[in-house]
Amino acid sequence: MSDNTHKCDIGFVGLGVMGKNLVLNLADNGYKIAAFDLDSEKVGAAMAQDVAENKTGVPRVVGCSSYTELLSQLKSPHLIVLSVPAGAVVDQVCQNLIGAGIHPDDIVIDTGNSLWTDTVERETKYKENFIFFSSAVSGGEVGARFGPALMPSGSAYAWTRVKPIWSAIAAKVDAETGKPLERTKPGEIIEHGEPCADYIGPAGAGHYVKMVHNGIEYADMQMICEAYHVLREGLGLDCEQIADIFAQWNEGVLDSYLMEISVEVLRHKDAETGKHLVDLILDKAGQKGTGLWTAVSSLEVGCPAPTISQAVYARSISSFKDLRGETSQKLSPPASVTISEDEKQDIIVQLHDALYCAKICAYAQGFQLMKLASVEQNWDLNFASIAKIWRSGCIIRARFLQSITDAFERNHKLENVLLDDFFAEQLSNYQQNWRLAVARATMIGIPIGAISASLSYYDSMRSAVLPANLLQGQRDYFGAHTFRRLDKPENHKFHVEWTEAGRPIRKI
Template sequence: MEQAEIGLIGLGVMGANLSLNIAEKGNRIAVFNRTYAATEQFMKDAGELADRIIPCKTIEEFVAAIRPPRPIIIMIKAGDPVDQQMELLKPHLEKNDIMIDAGNANFRDTIRRFDSLKDSGLTFIGMGVSGGEEGARHGPSIMVGGTEESWKRVEPVLTSIAAKFNGEPCVDWLGNDGAGHFVKTIHNGIEYADMQMIAEIYGILRDGLNMSAVEIADVFAKWNKGRLNSYLIEITEKVLRAKDPISGRPMVDMIVDKAGQKGTGKWSAIEAQNMGVPATGIEAAVAARSLSSFKDQREAAEKILGLPASGDHGNVDRDKLIDDLEQALLAGKIGAYAQGFAVMAEASKEFGWSLPMPTIAKIWRAGCIIRSQFLDEITSAFTKDPDVANLIVTPAFADMVKDTDGALRRVISFAALGGMPVPALASALGYFDAYRRGRGTANLIQAQRDFFGAHGFDRTDGADKHHGPWGSGLADF
């Protein structure tokens, strides 16, 4: 029997869909699942594609079915299960075989796994895959981290299955060890911020303008034809139009307002903090999801504190506010992307990855959850100046920030006066205002730090005197 070009372990929804995608694109693939009954069901459901799939009952049979050097995708629950699966595989593998973790792994685990194989003759790829179930089946965005040699071995298969944007495959090698999973983590952090800002805009339309779910869907449908065109805006419209089959009411109105999270957004915020790079939009989104989970506490607090007076919303120009909301959301998205790319730029230096910013923007243009029209503009901006300090100072995005500034301020003011929380949108405004102000207020913080801890400071005149005349104050602390 002809050997498979690649193997995959784990036939859950993502693994099954990715396997079918691989087979559909003309590649022969071997598959293995811990329970063979799941493999048998998968083969029944594969239809005509089953001819390109080799189902395997044992690890030994699975490994033997793949052409060396063997690339093996592990598509199982992240964390310890991956380490356990690697240990089970290792005795059966040969020199230059490649284990590929395609789950939502912490990039630090990926680095550890990569390093653990350095003297074994085997190697490891950390592969970020974005696009959900639909993307896995029909074309995801793929972010690869590992040796360039191992990338070359899997490049033909991954290029064939990736999403395409104007004919270009949305996949590339981004650097060594954890580079691919780090970029996927930041992708998810931006996704958190984007989703939170969309939810905040929805809240203003619902609570500030008393619009129904269907009316709000019409607004998002219109926006999706303009600068905000994106996958998340597209599915927001669809979600808002959906009817609950039980009650007949809008489905979104029947869902408890408690958001789940699996950790990638939190990892993004933690790594940004570790590197000292502000990612306030991601941080606000993570905090908002955490706060949403305190449903009982929020309901109790509303009874005790009440809601703020709504302000004079009766005189608001509805059409003008909706236009402002569109511009404010665009501004917030710019801030989130700028912060995400700034975090990746710093990580690139810290971990020696040389992350290609134009390439990252390119492979996010299709297939992934945050795909949007303006990723093409981000690609263009980084292509012209790949080492720019921040996206918002590139000519095109500087103009966008200026154009949307007034709308963002008006929206945040409207929300604040009406007691509607907009933490992510407000964080974008704070970020823009702090980033573009040449002289801020940290001089006072430095004075305080020197007063109570003798931490010192730099002087505006450059004089070689780094402590203030605080006198006995220092001794009191």
């Protein structure tokens, strides 16, 4: 190939599960791909699947055996997408591309779950070699294949080149209703609707937003699991009964991808034993770090995110399987309580309302964290746009994200979702059942840390006065850390010698 006419539109490095599906998604949307992976079998598998699914008979995926060949197959200026593990691998690929002769006006897009600070550093590190751009991807294997949510950030110029491609492959929602417009088979294209992809901001912003998305995802998953735990262990319901309840919940305000897949997980039977597979899965949760990063960032920024943090803790405590087995024999449960069938129905309703309220608070924490980070980093994030991106394609897609979009469109300066009239009313209407659900779970000894953390967050946020006055007294007592007074100007600080009654307070 001697000119751009016959060359590939996009280079792609990394053909794992996500990478291969993104390649096929790009191909469905009319792009010709030059693909490379250190594992040649993955390249062959991607090419074979393209041939099997391609109705035109013209190969859309061209396999490459080296970085040099990859660049030679591409139109100029080059556009190269990376789908490789976060961390050192990203830099290794970038160095290999430099060695292969990449140009300064070429664009390299990192689609992995990189730590946002690494992305900031890479944009500066490689600016003399190429344009480093990033675009976090959410939606898992199916999302990558048929329409993910995309959170691009970095060079505004690079975005002008990437936008048409990302708009084509992204998930779509109906502009009028906000409902997902889903494609489910190869070759199917949705040409109308709003794409779940929009420019987030400068370098690092997109990966930060994806990090918080994953933190909310941790919280959402944990709260659904806590509801399951109450229904299974507290009420004694079986998998099919709980699946029926979750399916019913998914018809209303709790409509979400995570609720939908929870129903399928609960119904799935093990082919070998015939039992419900979920009953055979070891109760030790894994994690890849993004939820932890969100919790750490919330502490660094000084933004409370207790529900997200508790979800991280819940995964950690699940890993102590042997210790939990030992302590379960040592620590006594609460006194057993008989629950009537009528009471069970009441608890199910209460649990539904608790899950809804707790979910609102988890999202409120995530959006406030992004808002404070946006101010700190001077990103000027558009939160209505972020909520729109998350309406389809991503793991936390849910019906009520349209309500969050509406809230930020009503007031783009909204400091916290809880201040929006719609959400304040929702929490007010359902909070009594929320409290009853937490109380009931506590009395029967079922841990619901994330749902409880959301309730404590709600009560803290609605409290004009908190006991931090005593805390400041304690700090001044042992460390002379000073305090401010309600009856004095706030910029004045005071200290007192607490051990001698009557000692005067000194202004500092």
